[in-house]
Amino acid sequence: GVDPALVPDVLGLMGDAIDNIPGVTGIGEKTASALVRQLGPVEAILDHLDEVERSGVRGAKKIRETLTREAETARLSKALATIRCDVPICLDLAALRYPGPDPDKLRPLFAELEFSSLLRELAPGGPAADVEWTAVDTPEAITAALPALRAAGAMSVVATFDSVRATAARFETLAVGHPSGPVALVAAPEEALPTLGPLFADLAVAKVGADLKALRVALGRRGLALAGPAFDLALASYCLNPSRTDHGIGALAEELLGEPLEPAATPAVAACRAARAAHALRPLLDERLRAHEMDRLFRELEMPLAEVLAEMELAGIALDVPALARLSTEFGTALERLMTEIYALAGCEFNISSPPQLRTVLFERLNISTRGVRRGKTGLSTDVDVLRRLAAEHPLPAKILEYRALAKLKSTYVDALPALVDPTTRRLHTSFNQTVAATGRLSSSDPNLQNIPIRTEEGRRIRAAFIAAPGHRLLSADYSQIELRVLAALSGDRRLGDAFRADEDIHARTAAEVFGDRSPADGRRLAKVINFGIVYGMGPARAARELGVSLPEATAYIEAYFGRYPGVRAFVERTVAEARTRGYVTTVLGRRRYLPELNARDPAVRQFAERAATNTPIQGSAADLIKVAMLEVRRRLRAAGLSARVLLQVHDELLLEVPEAELGRTQDAVREAMEQIGDLGVPLRVDVHDGANWTEAH
Incomplete structure (x- = not known):
C-alpha cells in the first residue's frame, strides 16, 4: 500500500479505464505502487528517471523508456486523478447528505416491475410508522x-414462540389487534396470559390469525382456552391453493394487499404489523373462499379439525423409555455386526455413510457393472433403487441397505424420541401440520410419528414402545384399502365396485384376473403392487422395478389390469384431460390442487403433473374422508360420554387411548363413526384392534 496522499500518483501511472484516466502504457497497479513507494510522487519519478532502472521493479529499463516517452501523459493522468479541494463553491454541505430511498416513491415502481425481493428490502420510515400500537406492560x-x-367483537392475534413445538414453547411476542383501533403489544406475554385469558376464552370475540392451532396448544398447556369464532388465515390460504409453500401473513399481505409487510427492527414491531394486516386480509380471503366454493371446506372441515389436532397434540402419547434404551443397545450391536460383514465383503474399511466412498467400493474395487445406474452431478448414484438392483449382482448392496435402514431407525427414533419426552407430562407430543401436503393429507413433525415402519420387525419393536397409560388400552382404527375404495367410487368401475360391495379380497381378485399364471401368493403380491401403483400413477418402468419383471411384461400387466377394470382407465384419462383444461383437479369435498405443470414443455415435469392429476383426487379424497372421520369420532365420543382420546393420525389410521372399562363401547362408536361418514357408493371398512402398546393394537 501507499500513503493516501499518493493515491493520485499511483492512478496517474496505472490509469483507470472507468474514469477515463489513460495512465502509462505497460504499468499496472503493482509496478505503480512499487515506484511510488520507492521514488515518491509522479513529478519526482520523472525528474529522476535514472533511478527507475535501479528500483528493482520487473522490466525497469523498458519502463524508464516508456516514462520518458509518456511523461506528459503521466502528469495529465495524475491531474485527472486528483480531487480539487480548493474550488470556490457556496453550498450547504448538509443539503448534499443522502437522505436514503423514498419508500413511498419506490414501492409503486417496484410493484409495477414485480421486484418482490426489493419490495421486501425497502426500509420502513421509522419504528412501526405504519402501525399505531400501544405497549401494555402492566x-x-x-x-x-x-x-x-370486547366491544369490537373481533381481534387479531399474532404470537411467536421460542420453539417450533408449541407444547414446549414459551411466548416471545404477543400482539393483539383491534379491527379499527391500535394494536396492543403485550410486553411480557407469559406474565400477562392470566389477565388475557378471559378475552381468549370469550365466545363473543372472534379471533383472526395465522396458525391459530399453535396458539391454542400453547394456551392449553397453561390451562387457558381459545374459544369463540375463529378465522385462520393460513388455513384459508391452504384451502385456496394447497400447493403454495408459504401461508404466512407476510406472504399473503404481499399477494392480496399489493405490498409486503415492511421489515421491522424487532420481532415485536413485526408482530404489530402482522396483527394489523390480519384484519385487512380476512375479508379478502373470505371473498375468495366463497368465489372458489371453498368456504364449506374451510369452515366445516379444516377449522374444526384444527381444534381436534390441538387436542391430540396436547394429549401426547406415553413412551416406554427403558424399552427404547434396551433397543438402542441391540441396534448398536447389530450395526457393528453389519459393519464387520460389510467390510469383509468390500475387502476394505470405508465410511459406509459416504456416497463417494461407497461408489468407489462398488464400481471400482468390486467392479460391479454400472449399466443402468443413474449419474448425478457428483457421480454414479448409490440411492435405494440403485442398491436394490445391484443386490442381484453382489451381496454387498443388500447389506448396505440393511445397515442404512437400521442406522436411520436408531438415530431418528430409538435414540431421539426419549429426549423429546416432555418432563412435565412425561409423554411425547408431536405436531400435526395442516397446511403442508398438496393432496390435503396431514403430516407430522417434531417428531414425525407417521413414518415408523410397520412391516419390519425393527419398526414393530419401536412401535411397541408407544404404550397406553395405566388402566388404559391403545385402540387402532385403520381404514381397509380406503384409497382403492375411493378409486372404485370415483371411476365407477363395475368390477372394482362389486368386489368391495361383496367384501372380497381385492388383491386376490385382481391376482386371479390379471396374474392368473402365477401362484396365488405370488399373484396376490403382484396384484397389490399394481392396485396401489395405479393409485399413485405408476407407469411401466416403475412397475417393472417394483414387480421385478421386464418392461414388456410390466406393460402387459398394466394393460391387462386396465382391460379388466376399464372404468379405471377411463377415469385416469378423463381426469388428466379435465385437469389440463381446467388447470386443477378436485377431491370428493371439492378441494382443489392446481397443476400448471400439465402444460410444461419438459416431458419429465409434465409426466409428474399427470401422475399428480391421477393421484390427488384419490389420495386427497381419502384424506378428506379421514378428516371428516376424526370430527365424527370426537362428536360421537362426546355424545356417548366416553373419555377416550384420539392421540395420533397416521394416514389411514387413528390411534386412541381408551379407559379399559370403556373399551367395548368405544370400539363400537369409533367403527360406526368411521364407516358411516358418507355414501360413496362403495362401503368403507375399518379394522379395529386394541393392545397395551401400538404394535399389539395394530
Whole structure:
C-alpha cells in the first residue's frame, strides 16, 4: 500500500479505464505502487528517471523508456486523478447528505416491475410508522385495553414462540389487534396470559390469525382456552391453493394487499404489523373462499379439525423409555455386526455413510457393472433403487441397505424420541401440520410419528414402545384399502365396485384376473403392487422395478389390469384431460390442487403433473374422508360420554387411548363413526384392534 496522499500518483501511472484516466502504457497497479513507494510522487519519478532502472521493479529499463516517452501523459493522468479541494463553491454541505430511498416513491415502481425481493428490502420510515400500537406492560394496562376489544367483537392475534413445538414453547411476542383501533403489544406475554385469558376464552370475540392451532396448544398447556369464532388465515390460504409453500401473513399481505409487510427492527414491531394486516386480509380471503366454493371446506372441515389436532397434540402419547434404551443397545450391536460383514465383503474399511466412498467400493474395487445406474452431478448414484438392483449382482448392496435402514431407525427414533419426552407430562407430543401436503393429507413433525415402519420387525419393536397409560388400552382404527375404495367410487368401475360391495379380497381378485399364471401368493403380491401403483400413477418402468419383471411384461400387466377394470382407465384419462383444461383437479369435498405443470414443455415435469392429476383426487379424497372421520369420532365420543382420546393420525389410521372399562363401547362408536361418514357408493371398512402398546393394537 501507499500513503493516501499518493493515491493520485499511483492512478496517474496505472490509469483507470472507468474514469477515463489513460495512465502509462505497460504499468499496472503493482509496478505503480512499487515506484511510488520507492521514488515518491509522479513529478519526482520523472525528474529522476535514472533511478527507475535501479528500483528493482520487473522490466525497469523498458519502463524508464516508456516514462520518458509518456511523461506528459503521466502528469495529465495524475491531474485527472486528483480531487480539487480548493474550488470556490457556496453550498450547504448538509443539503448534499443522502437522505436514503423514498419508500413511498419506490414501492409503486417496484410493484409495477414485480421486484418482490426489493419490495421486501425497502426500509420502513421509522419504528412501526405504519402501525399505531400501544405497549401494555402492566396488568392494569392490559385490563384497560380489554373493553375496546370486547366491544369490537373481533381481534387479531399474532404470537411467536421460542420453539417450533408449541407444547414446549414459551411466548416471545404477543400482539393483539383491534379491527379499527391500535394494536396492543403485550410486553411480557407469559406474565400477562392470566389477565388475557378471559378475552381468549370469550365466545363473543372472534379471533383472526395465522396458525391459530399453535396458539391454542400453547394456551392449553397453561390451562387457558381459545374459544369463540375463529378465522385462520393460513388455513384459508391452504384451502385456496394447497400447493403454495408459504401461508404466512407476510406472504399473503404481499399477494392480496399489493405490498409486503415492511421489515421491522424487532420481532415485536413485526408482530404489530402482522396483527394489523390480519384484519385487512380476512375479508379478502373470505371473498375468495366463497368465489372458489371453498368456504364449506374451510369452515366445516379444516377449522374444526384444527381444534381436534390441538387436542391430540396436547394429549401426547406415553413412551416406554427403558424399552427404547434396551433397543438402542441391540441396534448398536447389530450395526457393528453389519459393519464387520460389510467390510469383509468390500475387502476394505470405508465410511459406509459416504456416497463417494461407497461408489468407489462398488464400481471400482468390486467392479460391479454400472449399466443402468443413474449419474448425478457428483457421480454414479448409490440411492435405494440403485442398491436394490445391484443386490442381484453382489451381496454387498443388500447389506448396505440393511445397515442404512437400521442406522436411520436408531438415530431418528430409538435414540431421539426419549429426549423429546416432555418432563412435565412425561409423554411425547408431536405436531400435526395442516397446511403442508398438496393432496390435503396431514403430516407430522417434531417428531414425525407417521413414518415408523410397520412391516419390519425393527419398526414393530419401536412401535411397541408407544404404550397406553395405566388402566388404559391403545385402540387402532385403520381404514381397509380406503384409497382403492375411493378409486372404485370415483371411476365407477363395475368390477372394482362389486368386489368391495361383496367384501372380497381385492388383491386376490385382481391376482386371479390379471396374474392368473402365477401362484396365488405370488399373484396376490403382484396384484397389490399394481392396485396401489395405479393409485399413485405408476407407469411401466416403475412397475417393472417394483414387480421385478421386464418392461414388456410390466406393460402387459398394466394393460391387462386396465382391460379388466376399464372404468379405471377411463377415469385416469378423463381426469388428466379435465385437469389440463381446467388447470386443477378436485377431491370428493371439492378441494382443489392446481397443476400448471400439465402444460410444461419438459416431458419429465409434465409426466409428474399427470401422475399428480391421477393421484390427488384419490389420495386427497381419502384424506378428506379421514378428516371428516376424526370430527365424527370426537362428536360421537362426546355424545356417548366416553373419555377416550384420539392421540395420533397416521394416514389411514387413528390411534386412541381408551379407559379399559370403556373399551367395548368405544370400539363400537369409533367403527360406526368411521364407516358411516358418507355414501360413496362403495362401503368403507375399518379394522379395529386394541393392545397395551401400538404394535399389539395394530
